[in-house]
Amino acid sequence: HTPRVREIMNTKVVTIYEDEEISTAAKRLLRGETNHLPVLNREGKLVGIVTTFDVSKAVATTDKAKIVLDIMTKKVVTTSPGEAVDIAARKLEKHNISALPVIDSQGTLAGMLSAIDLGKLFEKRW
Amino acid sequence: HTPRVREIMNTKVVTIYEDEEISTAAKRLLRGETNHLPVLNREGKLVGIVTTFDVSKAVATTDKAKIVLDIMTKKVVTTSPGEAVDIAARKLEKHNISALPVIDSQGTLAGMLSAIDLGKLFEKRW
Numbered sequence: 001h002t003p004r005v006r007e008i009m010n011t012k013v014v015t016i017y018e019d020e021e022i023s024t025a026a027k028r029l030l031r032g033e034t035n036h037l038p039v040l041n042r043e044g045k046l047v048g049i050v051t052t053f054d055v056s057k058a059v060a061t062t063d064k065a066k067i068v069l070d071i072m073t074k075k076v077v078t079t080s081p082g083e084a085v086d087i088a089a090r091k092l093e094k095h096n097i098s099a100l101p102v103i104d105s106q107g108t109l110a111g112m113l114s115a116i117d118l119g120k121l122f123e124k125r126w
Numbered sequence: 127h128t129p130r131v132r133e134i135m136n137t138k139v140v141t142i143y144e145d146e147e148i149s150t151a152a153k154r155l156l157r158g159e160t161n162h163l164p165v166l167n168r169e170g171k172l173v174g175i176v177t178t179f180d181v182s183k184a185v186a187t188t189d190k191a192k193i194v195l196d197i198m199t200k201k202v203v204t205t206s207p208g209e210a211v212d213i214a215a216r217k218l219e220k221h222n223i224s225a226l227p228v229i230d231s232q233g234t235l236a237g238m239l240s241a242i243d244l245g246k247l248f249e250k251r252w
């Protein structure tokens with residue numbers, strides 16, 4: 001059977017609002033032991049993604065970025081709980097990214113699929 | 127046949143020396159579009175790994191860290207070109223890390239295996 005995203009995704013998702021400070025994002029990434037935070041607007045809608053790569057980029061460019069909105073990626077590549085894992089895995093590789101927010105049929109953030117989670121597939125297969 | 131690390135690893139590896147500045151690491155991560163830099167000492171030996179997570183952690187903790195040595199992880203989890211990919215994938219999941227330096231039988235850095243590379247396995251299988 002073809003594994004689906006829902007079988008290996010992580011449902012405990014740490015998020016951040018677009019108007020929060022970059023240092024708050026850095027603290028939340030650290031506490032969550034993760035590289036990715038889906039970004040929500042104050043109505044709870046997914047409006048971007050901010051990662052340790054973006055925080056590091058702000059260090060590299062020493063620009064005057066202050067809030068998450070200044071450094072986040074707005075066009076987010078996502079997946080859905082029912083998507084086949086090989087399709088999701090190819091999205092990661094094509095865009096050279098390591099996590100996809102999982103959006104359900106109602107448009108709600110249902111979890112995160114990280115490239116690290118692909119390792120779970122090997123437990124059954126080999 | 128069981129895929130080996132050498133079949134999916136990336137042989138173009140960007141590295142950094144332990145005595146270089148954190149801002150240099152951030153610039154090299156940005157230019158390399160990567161989250162991981164193996165750290166070498168001046169004799170060319172692997173002494174650590176520094177990632178965008180570590181740079182972001184330095185932002186979160188606003189400590190006085192200056193050089194890569196101050197923020198890198200010293201006990202590096204590695205793989206080898208001949209290791210079975212499922213073994214390498216389980217190392218990533220077990221340690222919640224997303225890349226493994228690939229060390230050959232002479233102890234030389236031969237490449238990097240990233241969790242994103244696991245996506246390549248799906249091209250043949252499905």
Ligand SMILES: C[S@@+](CC[C@H](N)C(=O)[O-])C[C@H]1O[C@@H](n2cnc3c(N)ncnc32)[C@H](O)[C@@H]1O
Pocket residue numbers: 036049050051053054072073075076077078095096097098099100101159160161
């Ligand atoms: C292109 S990747 C390169 C670095 C590294 N390979 C990685 O996986 O993060 C870094 C950029 O991808 C963006 N990014 C990460 N996940 C994303 C996603 N699901 N959709 C859109 N952009 C994403 C980040 O905001 C960051 O600017």
Ligand SMILES: C[S@@+](CC[C@H](N)C(=O)[O-])C[C@H]1O[C@@H](n2cnc3c(N)ncnc32)[C@H](O)[C@@H]1O
Pocket residue numbers: 033034035162175176177179180198199201202203204221222223224225226227
């Ligand atoms: C535990 S991970 C958690 C964040 C995220 N899941 C990730 O993949 O980076 C972050 C830490 O792992 C360390 N790290 C990354 N790759 C490593 C490796 N191959 N061996 C040892 N530590 C590594 C980094 O230096 C960083 O301090």
